[in-house]
Structures are given as C-alpha cells and as structure tokens.
Amino acid sequence: MTQTITMVVLSAGLENFKEIRQALSADERTRLLAGGNDAEQLYDEIVRLKPAAALITLDSNPEQGIEMIKRLARERPTMAIISAARSDSSDLILRSLRAGARDFLRIPIFAQELKTVLDRTVAFSDDQVEAPRKKGRMISVFSSKGGCGTSFLATNLAAAMAGRTVLVDLNLQAGDLPLFLGVDPKYSIADMAEHRARLDESLVNSFITPYSSTLSLLAAPKEVDAADEVEPEHIFEVLQRLRDSYELVVLDPQHTFDAITLAALDQSDEIILVLTLDIPAIRSTQRALEIFDRLGYPRKKIRVVVNRWSKQIDLDLQQVEKFLGEAVSGFIPSDYQTAVTSINLGQPLVQSDSNSKLAQEIRRLAKVIGGASMPVAEPKPQRGFWGSLLRRDQPQFDLQTTMGKV
Ligand SMILES: Nc1ncnc2c1ncn2[C@@H]1O[C@H](COP(=O)(O)OP(=O)(O)O)[C@@H](O)[C@H]1O
Ligand SMILES: [Mg+2]
Structure with missing residues (x-):
C-alpha cells in the first residue's frame, strides 16, 4: 500500500x-x-x-x-x-x-x-508512531466555606511536588494566588480561554507564570470584567489542555458550587475537601459531601483533610466523622505565625520554612496525593550557623514591594 x-x-x-x-x-x-x-x-x-x-x-x-x-x-x-x-x-x-x-x-x-x-x-x-501521551492528574483543593486555608494548602501541595505541576487559580473574580508565590503574572486563564482553539505548547507556556523549574501558575484575571467572558466550557477545555502538558494540575476553586467550580470538580481525579474543626465549617463540609453524592462522585475521589488542627480543639473527632459520614484522612496543624509569614513573604512554606512541622505535614499529605507517580521534593539541608549569619539573601517582607505586585 x-x-x-x-x-x-x-x-x-x-x-x-x-x-x-x-x-x-x-x-x-x-x-x-x-x-x-x-x-x-x-x-x-x-x-x-x-x-x-x-x-x-x-x-x-x-x-x-x-x-x-x-x-x-x-x-x-x-x-x-x-x-x-x-x-x-x-x-x-x-x-x-x-x-x-x-x-x-x-x-x-x-x-x-x-x-x-x-x-x-x-x-x-x-x-514517530506517537506513544499516547499520558494525561496528567488533576486535583482540586476545595472547601465550600472560605477561610479554611484552601489557597494556602493548594499552593504548598503544588510547591511540594517534584514533577511538572501547574497551579490554577479558579477564583476568577478575586484570585490571590500570585501573592502566595510572590509573582506578577502578565496573562491569565481568561487569555488562555480566549485562545483555547490553538493552544500549542508554546502558547500554553506564554500564558502561565513560571515560579520554579517544576511549578507554574495559571493566574486568575486581574481585571474583574475579563472573568465575565469566561464560560465553564472554556475552562473545561483549558483544564483538559493543561493535563497534556503537566504531570499534575492543582486547582484552587471558589467556595461555591457555580458552573466553573463544577467543571473543575467534575474533571478532578481527586478532591481534597478541606475543613477546620468549627461548627460552621463542619456543617458546610457535610453539605458538600451530600452534593458530591448527588453529583455521583464516588467517595474514593474525595479525601477529607482537617486544616488548622490543634489538640486544644475540644471536639470529639469520632463524632465529627460520624456526622460527616466520612473518615478524616489528614491533619494539618495550626500554626498561624508560620503560615502568615510565608504568605506575606510570597513564598511557599514547603520551601521557605521546609523544616517546620506545618511544612512536614503538608509534604506528608503531598506524598499521599502524589502517590508513586509523583515524588515529593525533599527539603534542602538547612544552612549551618555560619551559613545563616553570612546569608545575605534572607527573604524580607516588604509591604511596598508586595502590594506593588497586586
Ligand atoms: N495550617 C494553618 N495554620 C494557621 N493558619 C493557617 C493555616 N492554613 C491557613 N491558615 C491561614 O488561614 C487564612 C486563610 O487561608 P486561605 O488559604 O486564604 O483560605 P481560603 O483560600 O480557603 O479562603 C490565611 O491567613 C492563612 O494564613
Ligand atoms: Mg482562597
């Protein structure tokens, strides 16, 4: 022939x-x-x-x-x-x-x-018979109540991974992930959605904001109006495209069940459902689980994780699990000062304070999520005493610089 x-x-x-x-x-x-x-x-x-x-x-x-x-x-x-x-x-x-x-x-x-x-x-x-390219895994770090720490966790889980990872800000009206990474994106998911019909590798690369050799950010639009143009089907296409280029796609969706959030949750291989141990958050998590059931999500797709956990919280965990109808499979300790310092510095904690208990627990969770296919970056050895004294590049939080990037 x-x-x-x-x-x-x-x-x-x-x-x-x-x-x-x-x-x-x-x-x-x-x-x-x-x-x-x-x-x-x-x-x-x-x-x-x-x-x-x-x-x-x-x-x-x-x-x-x-x-x-x-x-x-x-x-x-x-x-x-x-x-x-x-x-x-x-x-x-x-x-x-x-x-x-x-x-x-x-x-x-x-x-x-x-x-x-x-x-x-x-x-x-x-x-050149192309080996079918393996699609990257997609996880959503989600909470149906704001303030539980999903953006903080999504950023740190993404930064902990050793493979090619993209973090996607789906808070289209008020995304704040650039602040968590101390970057100043030129383009956003709205630009990617607009050019979705011709997204080759170089165009994808031009819209994302690189943070490190493994982590990139796809930011939310800076102008609120730009978000109005973005349809859920566009987001669906963009996310599918990202799976071709990245081993792991980490999503930070909004705290509502709007169409864009659903487009993201539907496609995710795994949902990290984050709550804090207070009554409003527990109630809201229970409702979220009910909605997931109605949407037909298998329970194995969902991993309930408690953030800001402390022994001092006077709640019987077994009762909480019974109320939720789901076991809690991860505990991230509460350490406000460490968390806020890393956010204010615009550096993921798993790098800026990699030996803190908080960072260690986040890495432990990252290992479970990444599984065998996605290794977690081990922290670099801490500098010795002289090293720290001589160190000139100690990150300093500077409000002027940080605010200038917003
Ligand atoms: N494990 C933690 N310990 C203490 N404070 C935390 C922890 N995780 C998050 N925070 C704080 O909670 C606040 C809200 O976090 P954020 O990620 O913006 O929440 P969300 O995106 O869910 O609304 C931030 O000020 C952050 O510093
Ligand atoms: Mg957030």
Whole structure:
C-alpha cells in the first residue's frame, strides 16, 4: 500500500507555491494540505492539520525560514522538516540542517530527488508512531466555606511536588494566588480561554507564570470584567489542555458550587475537601459531601483533610466523622505565625520554612496525593550557623514591594 504523506509548504509567494505544488504532485504519495508565505498563519495550520511533513523554502526570507524550522523542530518533533531553496549555497543548507531540517530539496524540484526525500520522510514518520501521551492528574483543593486555608494548602501541595505541576487559580473574580508565590503574572486563564482553539505548547507556556523549574501558575484575571467572558466550557477545555502538558494540575476553586467550580470538580481525579474543626465549617463540609453524592462522585475521589488542627480543639473527632459520614484522612496543624509569614513573604512554606512541622505535614499529605507517580521534593539541608549569619539573601517582607505586585 502506498503511504500518503500529508504536507504543508512555507513558500515565497504565489508563483513559487504553484511551482512547488506542481512538483510535489509528480509523486502520488504527497497530499498538500496548506501553504502560504506567512509563517505565523502556517504554524496555526500545522497545529490544526498535523501534517507529516513541512517544506520550508528559504529563498525570499531565509531568516524567517530558519526561525520557523527551529520552532517546528522544537515544538513538532515528530513532523519531518524539509528545507528548500533555489540557491544551493552550502552555508544556507547547513544552517537549515542545524536548525532542525531533516532534508534539503533544490528548487526546481527534480522528480528523482523528491522521491529520495519522500522515501526518507516515510521512514522517519514510521518511527514517530506517537506513544499516547499520558494525561496528567488533576486535583482540586476545595472547601465550600472560605477561610479554611484552601489557597494556602493548594499552593504548598503544588510547591511540594517534584514533577511538572501547574497551579490554577479558579477564583476568577478575586484570585490571590500570585501573592502566595510572590509573582506578577502578565496573562491569565481568561487569555488562555480566549485562545483555547490553538493552544500549542508554546502558547500554553506564554500564558502561565513560571515560579520554579517544576511549578507554574495559571493566574486568575486581574481585571474583574475579563472573568465575565469566561464560560465553564472554556475552562473545561483549558483544564483538559493543561493535563497534556503537566504531570499534575492543582486547582484552587471558589467556595461555591457555580458552573466553573463544577467543571473543575467534575474533571478532578481527586478532591481534597478541606475543613477546620468549627461548627460552621463542619456543617458546610457535610453539605458538600451530600452534593458530591448527588453529583455521583464516588467517595474514593474525595479525601477529607482537617486544616488548622490543634489538640486544644475540644471536639470529639469520632463524632465529627460520624456526622460527616466520612473518615478524616489528614491533619494539618495550626500554626498561624508560620503560615502568615510565608504568605506575606510570597513564598511557599514547603520551601521557605521546609523544616517546620506545618511544612512536614503538608509534604506528608503531598506524598499521599502524589502517590508513586509523583515524588515529593525533599527539603534542602538547612544552612549551618555560619551559613545563616553570612546569608545575605534572607527573604524580607516588604509591604511596598508586595502590594506593588497586586
Ligand atoms: N495550617 C494553618 N495554620 C494557621 N493558619 C493557617 C493555616 N492554613 C491557613 N491558615 C491561614 O488561614 C487564612 C486563610 O487561608 P486561605 O488559604 O486564604 O483560605 P481560603 O483560600 O480557603 O479562603 C490565611 O491567613 C492563612 O494564613
Ligand atoms: Mg482562597
């Protein structure tokens, strides 16, 4: 059976395109899907059509062509890139091959040369049978009552993970996660939702705000109006897309059962249901569990975690569990000063005060959540006495700087 090779062409104007199209049609294996001289437009078509090969001409604008080859080699590694030029300058050929082209074709294209290049393209494509990419896990850190510490826990759980993790702020009207990480996002989930139809790797990367080599933030919009444009289906699509790029997606949803929160909870593999041990929070958690039952969520999807736990709280835990109809599977101790200091510094506690009891317990919970597939970053050894004295980069909380980022 003859194998079809789907192709796109970055040409140097209409005449050049017609000439190439004619030459390609000489080999019955080729099927031309799109062409043009605008690299950006062609890139969008490549994302949409997923051709097996791209022919990039270098005649009219060699720099644009070389940049395009680099970009495709980086972001579309399973596609065969063929450079082509009227000039057979060895310098240009070499540059295109170094940029990532697999082959070079002289223009005008001779049938025999085309055949050789297409044979090699078929061989390359056969090797690229893409292993289905594993989807990342998604967890929501949720509480149906505000103030229980979901944003604090979501940030610290995400920061504790050693694999590629994205933290998503779903409080679209009043997201505050940038403050927890001390970052100043340029783009938000509203931008990602707007461009959801063409979210390739580089576009995803341009909308997120990196925090460390493993953790990134997808922030809520700064302008309240921007949130009005975002529909729950958009959020659904964006979250699905994030699962392609990240091993773990950690969501910080709102404290209501609005459509966006439900879109997030529905898709989550696991919900960390956070409560504090006071009557309003216990009551609200019990209602949340009832709603989860009605939504058909299996109980194994839900993990009830008590935050701000202290031995001094005079409540019988067994009674609480009986009232909830669910066992509590995690206790995060109460330590207001440590928690607030880390938030005010804009640094996750698991890094800024990694040996505190609070950080240790959060890491313990992160290990349970991450399971075998997602290791937890172990804290770096603390500096010795001299080290701390000599340390100049001690983080200092500065209200002016922090507020400037809001
Ligand atoms: N384990 C804890 N011990 C003491 N204070 C905590 C703890 N967890 C969170 N807090 C505090 O609770 C407050 C609310 O936390 P936040 O994460 O903003 O809540 P939510 O997002 O659920 O509304 C913050 O001031 C935070 O410092
Ligand atoms: Mg919050």
